[in-house]
Amino acid sequence: MKFSIAIPVYNDRNSIKTCLDSVLNQTIGQDRLEIICVNDGSTDESGAILDEYMSKYPCIKVIHQENSGAPGRPRNKAIEIATGDYIYFVDGDDYLGIEALERMEEKILEYQSDIVIGRYEGINRGVPVSIFKRNPDCFSFFGSNALFTTSAQKLFKLDLLKKHNIRFPEHFSLGEDQPFIIQAYAYSNSIALVKDYVCYYLTNHQTVGRIQLTKKPLSGKLFMHRIEETLAAIEALELDKDKKLMVFHHYWERVLDVELSALISRSFLVEDKLYIFNTFKKMLDKYHYLDYYSHFSSRQKLLIRLIDNGKMEDLIAFWYAEKHTGNMVVFHGQVYPKPKMAYELALNESISFHRLNKFEGEITRLERMENTLLLEGFCYHSHVDSSNENLFIEISLRGRQEGRVTLPAFRNSYEKHRPIEIDSSYLKKERITYFHTFIPVQSLLRFNQEGDILDVRLISKIEDYTKSVRLRAKPQVLLKESLFIPKEHKEWTLLSSYLTKWGNLSFVLKTQELDIKNFTLSYNDSEMKGHFSLASSVSLDESSRFQLIFTKFLTYEPEVILQSSGNRQLCHFRFGVSKSELKQLRQKKNVDIALRHYKKRVPVFYKERPFIIKRVLNKLRRLFN
Known part of the structure; x- marks a missing residue:
């Protein structure tokens, strides 16, 4: 070759x-x-x-x-x-x-x-x-x-x-x-x-x-001359009608997306711009754009209508509007540009720009607060004016329609003295909306299947127009540790957060028993002390409360006095007892530990008091001395 x-x-x-x-x-x-x-x-x-x-x-x-x-x-x-x-x-x-x-x-x-x-x-x-x-x-x-x-x-x-x-x-x-x-x-x-x-x-x-x-460099006439020559070359093609119309359509797509942008943004003289605009009008008519008009995108259709029916300033107004966020409005669930001529033409022909508008959101804070999860972040629309939108957080089982949880989101940051961190590139081109919401932890218990994955979406409603998006997050936003949500009787639900391969926030639910080991008690005349170990993913601190149930009449709510962490957590506690109670407790071999609705029976190991052993040793020494 x-x-x-x-x-x-x-x-x-x-x-x-x-x-x-x-x-x-x-x-x-x-x-x-x-x-x-x-x-x-x-x-x-x-x-x-x-x-x-x-x-x-x-x-x-x-x-x-x-x-x-x-x-x-x-x-x-x-x-x-x-x-x-x-x-x-x-x-x-x-x-x-x-x-x-x-x-x-x-x-x-x-x-x-x-x-x-x-x-x-x-x-x-x-x-x-x-x-x-x-x-x-x-x-x-x-x-x-x-x-x-x-x-x-x-x-x-x-x-x-x-x-x-x-x-x-x-x-x-x-x-x-x-x-x-x-x-x-x-x-x-x-x-x-x-x-x-x-x-x-x-x-x-x-x-x-x-x-x-x-x-x-190009002059206005030379700019249009090459387009006229190209359209004439298409007209002369020896192709069947359908193929020729496709060629016309492809070339007009390029003209509307590339050459027209150059007309508006390039430093032409005003006379050159008017010449180009008026020549476009003539060529649209000459080459019968209506024969392939249906194949154009919404944006391209409106550009054609503005050239055919409007003035140069109408075209420029629309071009600048679509380049800046907030310059499109919602009417009866459809999205139209704000500039007057563009709005009227789009409305009359039902040319909606709902697909052009992109809705994005990101979680910047995920934190447990008592019995709720705080979600805080920001969102933006690429084109639509979102000043009157309502926001909602939706949590749903992946791949299923039933059992969704939808909660309102507030259009502001949770704490004004703690600003939301945002990539500066967003602020240069987007109009940001801050939001936060609270998810009741117990509301997630309706998703009770083993290994359930819960996806988080942000929903924006502007009149009849609805957009939703999976919420992104950065790795540092994830929960630092899994949360145990107590259910009735013998089970807890483990809730953990993770990011999908696309960087979207999701939760995983996993049902498991709470693993409590080495429950040990020691005692003196008026106080019982003890400790037990449990999974490190369960967090107890000095404000935590649980019950020890030996019998119906021997039930205590001890004070947590120390918590040490490792592969397993060691929880120390103490509670007061009377002499008669102490005698009964020493006869108990098991105890029920109640954490909220969760209850588990564990064996009790009693550790003898060190001072009794010392007294016995001292008496023995006296006898042999």
């Missing part, structure tokens, strides 16, 4: 050697290369450099011509004389990865595609990336987003260009890629991608005195 490399050159003395070397050093070898350099009337040493390379390398052809003012004519000249199977258009200030053609050839052999696009990398500039993210390795142009890269720096099957007489326009200097690329895409059998290797390095050299052919 042979490759023709077409390089238009204009005043590229500082970069052309790097460009040529990158092609000559391709891993496929020079014997399969045909390098066609067209010097478009350079006024620097570019022509001499090209001649020098041609004298050294037989695979290089150099053509010198008068300046045409655009890369279209040099590229067309290369197409005419090329003899390769595929032709690659490379600019004189760019360069290739050393394996570029080898990687592209692999795709040709695998898919037999008419067009191959290698991954780009930008040097002092941006490059197209969405085509590589949103498409498989081989795809059809129809239904894809291929038109979001319309530059010529791609590999084309030469027969495709010659069969359909696809050439670059030569009568204008910027944007000549678009009419060319739209025809090549439309007639191609498929497009293949090299995603895992940088094939092409696009540069933006800041060289004094050099004007790059493909990087000249």
Whole structure:
């Protein structure tokens, strides 16, 4: 397989050697290369450099011509004389990865595609990336987003260009890629991608005195001229009606999302902006946009209606509104832009932007407070005015519809002196709402299945419009230890928090018995002391209370005097007794420990008083002395 490399050159003395070397050093070898350099009337040493390379390398052809003012004519000249199977258009200030053609050839052999696009990398500039993210390795142009890269720096099957007489326009200097690329895409059998290797390095050299052919500034008329030329090229396509309408639709999608944004944000003269806007009106009518209008997104439909029915200021008002949060309103459950003309057009045609609005939320504090869990965080809408929203927290069993717990959330922080920590990137672009709520711990007991996973969602209601989102959290927000929630009789429910692989907060419920061991008592004349150990995930402190039930009439609520932690916790306690009670207690072999509704019977080990042993030893010493 042979490759023709077409390089238009204009005043590229500082970069052309790097460009040529990158092609000559391709891993496929020079014997399969045909390098066609067209010097478009350079006024620097570019022509001499090209001649020098041609004298050294037989695979290089150099053509010198008068300046045409655009890369279209040099590229067309290369197409005419090329003899390769595929032709690659490379600019004189760019360069290739050393394996570029080898990687592209692999795709040709695998898919037999008419067009191959290698991954780009930008040097002092941006490059197209969405085509590589949103498409498989081989795809059809129809239904894809291929038109979001319309530059010529791609590999084309030469027969495709010659069969359909696809050439670059030569009568204008910027944007000549678009009419060319739209025809090549439309007639191609498929497009293949090299995603895992940088094939092409696009540069933006800041060289004094050099004007790059493909990087000249645009005037308003030239801006529209390339779009008119591209639409005319689509009209001339020899395709059936449905396919041609799809091409029109794809190109208008690009114009509405890319070129229209440039019209508003770029520093055009007012006269240029009005010219562009009025020309858009004419072209929409000329190319019968209603024939494919239903395929556009809500945003694109409204943009078309604003151009067709509104004024320039109406378009600008909507464009700025959609870029700033809070500039869309809810009416009867639908979302419409606030600017007057945009609102009326959207309302009349029921063009709702509810899908455009994103609702996000994050938990920044999760803490147990007596018998409740405190959840505190923040949320925001990307577009909708949320000044009158109501917030709710919903806790539900994963994968089930029944048994949901829904609680109101308050639209403020829990403690004003303890501000909520928020990533500064949110504050730059979003209008933040702080919220907090309390979850009664006992309310979670309705989820009583072993190993239940509880997901937490935040629900926003604005009139009839409802949005919900799983709440994110950072690892440091999680509960420091699992909570034991007492149930009746013999079981407790263990509640723990964790983050899903997407960073969302969830809870896990697990039923288990409370493991109490080594219940030991010691006594003197008026007081009983004791201790027992239990699982370290159960937290008891000096304010904790539990009951010791020996019999109905021998029931005590001891005071916790010490708690030590380790793999298991050791709880020390004491309570007062009378002499008669002490005599009865010493006969008991078991005791019921009651923690709230939980009750467990454990054996009792009595530790004798040390002073009795000492008295006995002292009497024995007297006898033997």
